[in-house]
Amino acid sequence: MPDILQPDICVIGAGSGGLSVAAAAAAFGVPVVLIERGRMGGDCLNYGCVPSKSLLAAARHAAAFRHAADFGITYSRPTIDFARVREHVRGVIAAIAPNDSTERFTGLGVRVIAGTARFNDAATVAVGDDFEIKARRFVIATGSSPAIPPIPGLAETPHLTNETIFDLAECPAHLLVIGAGPIGLELAQAFRRLGAAVTVLEAATPLAHDDPECAAIVLDQLARDGVAIRAGVAVRRVAGAGRKVQVVVGTADREETIEGSHLLVATGRTPNVAELGLERAGIACEPRGIVVDKRLRTTNKRVYAIGDVAGGLQFTHVANYHAGLVVRHALFRLPVAASSDALPWVTFTDPELAHVGLTEAAARLRGIAFQVLRWPYHENDRAQAERATHGHIKVITSPRGRILGATIVGHNAGELIAAWSLAVSRRLNVRAMATMVLPYPTLSEIGKRAAIARYAGSLTRPMVRRIIALLRRLG
Numbered sequence: 001m002p003d004i005l006q007p008d009i010c011v012i013g014a015g016s017g018g019l020s021v022a023a024a025a026a027a028f029g030v031p032v033v034l035i036e037r038g039r040m041g042g043d044c045l046n047y048g049c050v051p052s053k054s055l056l057a058a059a060r061h062a063a064a065f066r067h068a069a070d071f072g073i074t075y076s077r078p079t080i081d082f083a084r085v086r087e088h089v090r091g092v093i094a095a096i097a098p099n100d101s102t103e104r105f106t107g108l109g110v111r112v113i114a115g116t117a118r119f120n121d122a123a124t125v126a127v128g129d130d131f132e133i134k135a136r137r138f139v140i141a142t143g144s145s146p147a148i149p150p151i152p153g154l155a156e157t158p159h160l161t162n163e164t165i166f167d168l169a170e171c172p173a174h175l176l177v178i179g180a181g182p183i184g185l186e187l188a189q190a191f192r193r194l195g196a197a198v199t200v201l202e203a204a205t206p207l208a209h210d211d212p213e214c215a216a217i218v219l220d221q222l223a224r225d226g227v228a229i230r231a232g233v234a235v236r237r238v239a240g241a242g243r244k245v246q247v248v249v250g251t252a253d254r255e256e257t258i259e260g261s262h263l264l265v266a267t268g269r270t271p272n273v274a275e276l277g278l279e280r281a282g283i284a285c286e287p288r289g290i291v292v293d294k295r296l297r298t299t300n301k302r303v304y305a306i307g308d309v310a311g312g313l314q315f316t317h318v319a320n321y322h323a324g325l326v327v328r329h330a331l332f333r334l335p336v337a338a339s340s341d342a343l344p345w346v347t348f349t350d351p352e353l354a355h356v357g358l359t360e361a362a363a364r365l366r367g368i369a370f371q372v373l374r375w376p377y378h379e380n381d382r383a384q385a386e387r388a389t390h391g392h393i394k395v396i397t398s399p400r401g402r403i404l405g406a407t408i409v410g411h412n413a414g415e416l417i418a419a420w421s422l423a424v425s426r427r428l429n430v431r432a433m434a435t436m437v438l439p440y441p442t443l444s445e446i447g448k449r450a451a452i453a454r455y456a457g458s459l460t461r462p463m464v465r466r467i468i469a470l471l472r473r474l475g
């Protein structure tokens with residue numbers, strides 16, 4: 001006979017979204033059950049953000065010697081001990097893991113159950129034959145998995161995904177990457193800088209969701225690093241065994257075979273719903289993810305879906321944002337409405353590519369009147385001191401100056417986007433950014449200069465000239 005549990009909230013999946021809901025609910029003294037079938041911490045900690053950023057950090061150190069001479073420092077080519085790089089990545093995961101551990105959550109008062117959750121009916125979730133959970137509310141936070149495209153030969157050919165690539169004990173001689181989205185390109189740059197030859201194959205446009213002008217700066221740096229990016233090529237079939245992989249690309253009349261030692265598939269994500277028994281609970285699902293309303297409720301009003309499985313923007317901070325909304329709605333009955341208008345995202349290549357709000361293309365598509373403000377990194381003193389002059393900011397404003405969006409490409413863009421996220425979410429006017437006092441010399445001044453650019457030319461306007469003359473007369 002299974003144990004019957006009757007908590008207020010049952011959370012399925014202990015990744016970024018699920019852990020946030022469970023921790024918040026427990027902090028308010030609400031009985032919570034949290035079910036996890038794999039590793040606590042989910043994709044972000046184990047197979048996503050944390051290992052990829054740790055690998056990129058190692059890669060940045062490996063690449064630093066190339067520019068050291070510009071600063072008057074020379075050292076020879078680095079020796080890369082890939083097994084130790086892997087240890088570094090594992091060490092970072094291990095350092096963060098206690099925050100997401102069963103021990104910590106049990107200590108917070110959460111009942112953590114290891115196993116795969118599936119709905120038995122609209123109000124019951126089972127974990128094997130051991131538990132039946134009849135909760136007041138359920139939160140599905142089961143995340144996503146790498147989407148494996150139906151390429152002939154792929155199933156029989158050894159290939160890597162984000163779930164296996166961080167386990168490699170040696171650096172690939174030649175890594176072939178299918179997919180030039182953020183995940184494919186971050187890993188392409190990391191492995192190139194750590195010594196692999198890297199070829200990226202993309203059927204459409206690399207970094208297709210980003211401002212093309214800014215994405216071009218990232219792609220240019222990748223090319224300088226020696227990453228070969230082939231855009232607009234369809235992969236027709238793959239084959240291989242051991243340390244030999246052949247990828248055939250081309251069109252009907254022309255085919256080309258590209259050979260490598262390892263193959264990474266980074267062609268998007270698919271929601272983790274297969275084992276949930278959604279149909280038994282009356283929960284509708286589309287290929288992109290579980291169908292949710294603006295409160296993140298599924299078609300079964302007792303059940304919410306958050307994070308990657310809800311099919312919107314797939315980032316850790318989005319899963320956390322969703323978790324906050326669900327806690328407010330499910331526990332406190334507060335009105336909430338999920339919106340992606342002010343959700344930033346960052347591609348952590350070097351240079352970084354960061355974005356929030358409307359892009360220029362999206363503004364054009366909406367047919368709204370808008371203005372583009374820009375400022376280049378090379379006009380910034382700190383960027384000059386750091387010799388990090390490649391990049392720029394692009395700000396989209398309404399004709400009256402309301403900040404609608406910003407894209408930054410360049411050194412530390414992921415940090416610099418924070419102020420613009422606040423500006424977009426708080427509907428600030430660009431005047432606020434133009435008049436803000438910032439420490440000198442910092443890269444954040446790049447954004448301020450873009451904001452001031454809106455007023456360039458104002459001095460020639462008759463009204464402004466009259467006001468300045470009046471102020472002078474008044475002393």
Ligand SMILES: Cc1cc2nc3c(=O)[nH]c(=O)nc-3n(C[C@H](O)[C@H](O)[C@H](O)COP(=O)(O)OP(=O)(O)OC[C@H]3O[C@@H](n4cnc5c(N)ncnc54)[C@H](O)[C@@H]3O)c2cc1C
Pocket residue numbers: 012013014015016017018035036037038039040041042043044045047048049050052053115116117118141142143144162183272275276306307308309314315316317318319348
């Ligand atoms: C290589 C890579 C790099 C990334 N880098 C970044 C980054 O830099 N910044 C960023 O914001 N985002 C990044 N992401 C995206 C980020 O990892 C995800 O958006 C985030 O992890 C989603 O959180 P989640 O809670 O929805 O799902 P997850 O974190 O994936 O957690 C879902 C959990 O549910 C469990 N589960 C699934 N089904 C069941 C079931 N039936 N029963 C019980 N448990 C179940 C899974 O085992 C998993 O642990 C990256 C992703 C990848 C792949």
